[in-house]
Amino acid sequence: MPAAIYPVERASGQSLQKTSFQASAPFSPDFDIRADVAMVYGINDDGGEFEKRVKGYRDKGYEVQFMTGIAWGQYKDYFLGEWDGKKHLDEGQMMQNGQTIWHGENVPYIVPTANFLSYMKTHVKRAIDAGVTAIYLEEPEFWARAGYSETFKKAWQKHYGFPWMAQHESPEATYLSSKLKYQLYFDALKEIFTYVKSYSMSIGRNVKCYVPTHSLLNYSSWQIVSPEASLANLDGMDGYIAQVWTGTSREPLFYNGIKKERVFENAFLEYGSMVSMTAPTGRRIYFLTDPIEDWQRSWDDYKLNYQATFTAQLLYPMVNRYEVMPWPNRIYKGKFKVEGMADKQTIAPAYATQMQVMINSLNSMPQSDNKLNGSHGISVLLSNSMMFQRYPTHKGYEDPQLSNFYGMAVPLLKHGIPVSTVHMENLAGNALKDTKVLIMSYANMKPSSASEHKHLADWVRAGGVLLYYGQDNDPFQQVKEWWNTGENKYNAPSEHLFKLLSINSKANTGGTFKFGKGTVYITKQDPKDIIMTANGHQKFIATVKQAYETGAKAGKFLVKNNFVLERGPYTIAAVLDESADSKTLELNGHFIDLFDPQLPVVYKKIVTPNTQAYLYDLKRAPGKQQTQVLASAARVTDEQRGKKFYKIIAKSPDKTINSMRILLPNKPSTIKVANADGALKVNRSDWDAASHTLLLSFDNFSQGVNVQINW
Template sequence: MKMLNLLIASIFVLIVQVEALAQSKSKEKTSFQASAPWSADYDVRADIAMVYGINDDGGKFEERVKGYRDKGYEVHFMTGIAWGQYKDYFLGEWDGKNHLDEGQVMRNGETIWHGQNVPYIVPSTNFLTYMKTHVKRAIDAGVTGIYLEEPEFWARAGYSNAFKKEWQNYYGYPWIAQHESPEATYLSSKLKYQLYFNALKEIFTYIKTYSESKGKRVKCYVPTHSLINYSSWQIVSPEASLANLDGMDGYIAQVWTGTSREPIFYNGVKKERVFENAFLEYGSMVSMTAPTGRKLFFLTDPIEDRARSWDDYKVNYQATFTAQLLYPMVDNYEVMPWPNRIYKGKFNVEGQKEKQGISPAYATQMQIMVNSLNQMPLSKNTLNGSKGIGVLLSNSMMFQRFPTHAGYDDPQLSNFYGMAIPLLKEGVPVETVHIENLANKNTLKDIKVLIMSYANMKPLAASFHEDLTKWVKNGGVLLYYGKDTDPFQNVKEWWNTNGNTYKAPSAHLFQLLGIKESEDKQEYPVGKGKVFLVRKDPKELVMQTNGDTEFLANVKSAYENDAKAGKLIFKNNFVLERGPFVIAAVLDENKQTEPLTLNGLFIDLFNPELPVIKQKTTIPGTQSYLFDILKVTNKNTPQVLAAAGRLEDQATTITKNAYSFLIKSPAKTLNTMRILLPKKPKAITARVNEKDLQLLKNEWDENSKTLLLGFANYSEGVKVNINW
């Protein structure tokens, strides 16, 4: 019997070691960015600390890097490529010349500033030489990854002498003010797009070459807003084209409350729809990168840049957090930016005059959520609902957002949202498809119905139409919505130059499809597929009350009758299981107003008390995040199921009658954790620096065989010993 007990204990230890080894293989799964030096007060224990800026937070870059590395982090470097703490460059300290004239300038002659003496930049050759000194210093400090953040050129900019010079060099003729014609707007944006593509290409090439000369290969990433957000906010950025750069290793999808709360139209009402917007933004980043195989991190932020209340932050954090988890093909996360701002900042609390720091309850909940991301698995499960419906996107959405010409406007990017929001609001997990990726055989592999318009974008190559035609002839169903009367239809592009005389780019597509348009007809069989041609701009579908009725009927007919993809299901919820995690969202503004009820044995991960519940009801307009205890593997092995801290795997041990571990989290916060055990414990201790801590929670739940444990967090770690 003694030998058997020893064998069982050895197996327990082996299981823990195997699980620890599996997790240690992925030491770049979670990250955060911080300009401030390491502090116990915001030691969030992700895998990667992205130390921000050479000159940020008083400089001392190498000290900041060492501070995080000494605490066990993989250290990367992040800095802005379009703005940053580069006053030594702009004010002449670097090369003796003032470079404020390289800022992005509006029509009224004013520079667009990111901060005092920090303009948004027209990336000149000289500036790129300066930036190389920053990345070189970072590589010399030993970082293993570099992030060049937010390559942004404002659509309303383009009037500086620096930009005029770049125009002359690129186009070979004098600058034309972008407000003078649609073509000038289009050309201006194409140049802005190209300038930052070239800038990143040059810096990434330097990073790879220099790091390899030092005997290592530093990875290169671009943290960027989604194409949807940049188009909405009227910013131009290289976006999808960067994925084809040899030196490009991946992206951070910068989606958070600040981007997702941008008001959008639906059913004639303009307002914030944070969950829906976030879902589409994350989706556009997935569709942009999936065919390329580049790594993708999803970002969320427990607060945001704009000053709001803690209650506002919490509600919208839950919405964006849920949206990111509904993409089971992504399991890398930036868990937060600026942790010092979150833990040390003060913001409004409803009903109180003075601003307050983060509440203990919200801090605990947030830490439960971010630490769950270290466990979040990839999954082959898919969202409930009718799959295979996509909306076509193009980088050129950014090219026609400013200024307004001939009175034509696209309020709140409604020509995009008009194709996506009506379906999403009906519980259809609509996807986005990047036209630039159509040549990749996987891009349309699972798409049954594709919706598109050239009211809000233009095809940058004729080959895209060849790809679409092939797809339709092989059985795809295409819905084209658009009057094709916007002023950008006539810009000098491939469809009306070099022997082509098409009045609109869609005419070229329809010719390839063999469609001869008839006023009394909107459905056209093409090969094994079909095309719906509706002469209505998509913005009309959402800017008018019930404007989407005919649209939804057309999609239903295309999906069920033509694509033969099954029944198009309208509902008011999304649910996804990823390993033991259950993620749910219930939509408002839907004819179905009933809540979603899930039955089982769950831990509520949005509740800082981590209650065990048998039923969870989610009402419209809210989300839920659950841990399904019944889905736990190795049920006989003691294990932490959820916690407001991170376990140090190498410090975890299991014997026949005991379980011990070390858990770390920011100081001055409270840890709540739910632990699966073989039986009710007889003795529990929590110690830090050889001192016993008071147990704030110590509750056994016999039904779930879990222990609820609570105590104060310490950055250096709390050693927990449980005996039964």
Template sequence: MRNQAFYALILTAIVVCFTQGNVLAQVKSKEKTSFQVAAPWSADYDVRSDIAMVYGINDANGNFEERVKGYRDKGYEVQFMTGIAWGQYKDYFLGEWDGKNHLDEGQMTQNGETIWHGKNVPYTLPTPSYIAYMKTHVKRAIDAGVTAIYLEEPEFWARAGYGDAFKKAWQNYYGFPWMAQHESPEATYLSSKLKYQLYFNALKEVFSYVKNYSQSLGKRVKCFVPTHSLLNYSSWHIVSPEASLANLDGMDGYIAQVWTGTAREPVFYNGKSKERVFENAFLEYGSMVSMTAPTGRKIFFLTDPIEDRPRSWEDYKVNYQATFTAELLYPMVDNYEVMPWPNRIYQGKFSVEGMKEKQSISPAYATQMQVMVNSLNQMPLSKNKLNGTQGIGVLLSNSLMFQNYPSHAGYSDPYLSNFYGMAIPLLKHGIPVETVHMENLANKNTLKDLKVLIMTYSNMKPSSAENHQELVKWVKSGGVLVYYGRDTDPFQNVKEWWNTGGNSFNAPSEHLFGLMGIGENANKSTYPVGKGKVYIVRQDPKELVMKANGDADFITTIQEAYETSAKAGLFVTKNNFLLKRGPFVIAAVLEESKNKDPLVLEGIFIDLFDPELPVIQQKSIQPGNQAYLFDMAKVEDQNKPQTLAAAARVTDEVLTKNSYQFMAKSPSNTKNIMRILLPAKPKNCTASRGGTAIALTKNEWDEQSKTLLLGFENFSEGVEVNLRW
């Protein structure tokens, strides 16, 4: 008892010391990995991430407070997620909440139909009464003790905007009567701007309420927005506040909702439109980073082992690996939503192409997924950069969502090709291209490491003249701007700041070029501006990818801009991306590149995409494939017994001179596999549950790597493992 008291005193002292510095956040509150779940806790999908985001107040899965308590009792930090544009809010829409039927607030199309998310669940317009209703939800969640609020997917469909509620909001916002968005480019643009502003205001008001109410209770409840990327929303014709939310006082961060379902959206390259999942996912995650990184807001990356559309399980696995690789190639992010809806993944059955009966997840895929998910608990931040030419970016703006539906005057942009035309060719040449949010240009961190910035106004427009002033400042200090665009799309002439209030520019680019001293007929190829240079190419970027070999001159132009004008070093083309983060090696090899060679890595690795966790000395990655490896040479303490990879979360480790003991927790009814570093081949290996022995399905020693491959049945409450040598 005396020793226990002594150690307790020491532990208390350590905790007190930690509270004096930045370590506190990770010591007191584990917030690295999470999952969202509407169902009550169950051993069958007990994922063992840090955070359980309990979904919905009214979901038909038991009492909300009981669900919160159920996850908290199992050791999770419990937070709350619900939809802001849709949800199980029948009590509101059918009049139970305030005695008024609110179905007329649903988002309505031109033919008078409401856009539904489910029965009596419309995509809604956030009216004052709806916002008041949402405040009751977040209050109940705060009262239940959650530590964060997630209001997901603030979505307004571009094809909506015809109901009476929207017409009223239009009159209040613009001060003049509603205009049907299909009748003119200006009406389309103004309609989307209003949709954008409505959800910006709604989130601002609800988050302000969350902060004020939680602080009145002596708490600080955080606020996050789980959202698709700007690229996906623009491609799917949805309007959302996106980047502007990062500057809200009450906003703590985002979840980047990227997965196979968003990344498999076809894109054009070399004259062909098809799924390019890795490339699209890489750009989607990148757009979320560029939205948040300059502001310092926190971001979680999401990926999903399955998706809603029926495909084969092999398709799910291949694309999960592609999106998972893409998210890990951003070393400045180390927070992850490891999966949505774990009960759906572990207990659901899915329509599979070529099979009559719906199929459950295979034991092998479940094991592989759990290895990948549990590795994220170890994933470090890294200052390492992706291999290849650095400092090339493509400019984005929230207005990318404003003009892609409906089309006008015969001008179209299939599959968002005016963006992908600037980005996909660079990726296919092995350039780790960045995206840059125009809304963040005033932040000093946004352009500080950029050498060449590529932009167009064929698919977006600047929100203010200040955007241009920031670009001019950057070019004059040595930046190189490459402008692609004919400036002939019908949105160039919408009534906006560049042609109103004393301005009379035919296109926003005229204003930009004028600030740089470039005349109205800006058709020459290059212009010196201060210490920098501007390239003007009168092509719309979609022309670079919608025809075969259309990107040849583009690549030559960017190489000249980078090497000659920016003097930034060599423009190196290749067919792969490679990043090392601590002991983890992440690699992808691209298809459709001139170089068809595989990337060959040599060392002593554990293959984390293989559910058998083999130790290999060489990995050959063919074009179109990715790899996820654990580098044995990067283990910090080679003499310390430790679990290197596992399909379970390892806790309660105890080390002695000749033994290693720990607890392994993962969803019940799944198969565990572990690769464990030991000083010598163990003489005795046991696994037990509550004192009852569990059979080992694997017990193999690898002398070269000094690792033990151990396998057994998983149990959510934990399996105690004892190893002696």
């Protein structure tokens, strides 16, 4: 009598849209990473043949979507006059010296015009006609140093109704220039998304619209203006991809007077700012990581920083959708440096295996209500206007490395506080409901309306504790805005806020003030001084501790040097350097080490400062008596379970090595591995009796490998 078979299909039928990647290159078995979604990039990219590229991925089982740039792209037919008979290079973003800012040859960063948007509609229409289920218009970016072209001057006159002002001549002109740049891309996305929705619905479909964008922190740091949070107000906008990766997170930060790369810390804050931007809006968000980056580095560098950014993204348990990598062809076929070797090398087999274990784990990464260990409820206030003050600077006031923001956040992170951020634009949406202590400054941003102050005052009155830092002497305090026009005669926006908080002129010297059930701490110090001077953070930490424990009565302010989170069977951990102590973190249990391509079973994991760990806890395996793959460097489908056997199909890129750990009821008696061409060699099969798991290794194939285990 044959054994009972219980078929399980993990990756069939309707796509979960849980994992994705972007690629301009046509499908290749060499980078067939088996995420749910392939975002085919660009109509004209990689030799064109867009429909053929779409079909290539769809035929291999991917849900296919479309991504292209909104501020730049392979649009040479537009710029060089092939589209409408006119050249449009004059629509590029221009600097004060008259030079265009280029993304590539004949590819300028663009000032979005009505004509350009008409051209872009032809691209999204072609993508919709090819059957894509979503449109991604990435990186709506206007450089702060741009704003001098005739095209921009015309847009200024139309928007403001008065002649263009050179942004380098006054803070007022800089602020107006930045607000216009912001609005131009907001309007551009609104128009194209409206078209996508109306056209797709007219043919009986509802194509989704997303914006892949860097974080507010990165755009502010890199001196770029982008619509960011306001996009969530668009009816036709369905969500974001948070473009955070080594390239953004390695931007140096100050701390304790030292400027250097702090990749994990920056990534944690970048992902957090994307969460705070979207959480109150209900929009979908994907987190991006990249196993390499745009700049040429060594493979060792890529690996260490990939682990740091990957860990940072997983410490946000409310997000469980991921763009697992961009440009897989670059990762699998590119050549980069190896320490001690003269010639550049392709990806090492061990790193490819580790990377594939990591990205395949994301297919089963659950959302979780679990919280990161530490004192919760401390937030730093953000605003889109951070981008408006970055360039050019005026009257000698500088904010190196965005230190007026990071000064309020990095010291807390270094002390083990899971600090969050809150966007001013979302205050009306109950964005402060989980915040006990809010830290803010107007040294680096300004409020867009008086209503934002009303929300803050109401929150303090109800028991919130507000910490305000700043001397309010930066030149943007005096730009012509709502707080100093009409009936308002305030020298700085903080004066209006303090009035609502019933704080009189004593605020000029700082102090502690009660308001309703809440408390306000005012410190006449710009936040940048907290991190740009040695030991400058000590008084700040003491003030936040007092505000948290005494002012907010929120519990103990727990100082530590680590973060640990459990999500389903996964344990994610990071240990900080430059912290209150230099202790290692010891995790005890029954784990699979997912950062090790050999997938060893370990009972103790030591995590040292400035490193991270990613573990699978065998005791928390779902249905832990059930035969199953716990970790794998391939996508597993077509599971069949019998009383004496287990069958699967494993798919992953050609020329890579699979490493998988499988939970079994008994030690295997036979293991058969084969593809369509016949039997394959088993590279390794090790039985671990204590965990009842089998480590199995064999060469991967895109077409699939059939595995049958008998016992």
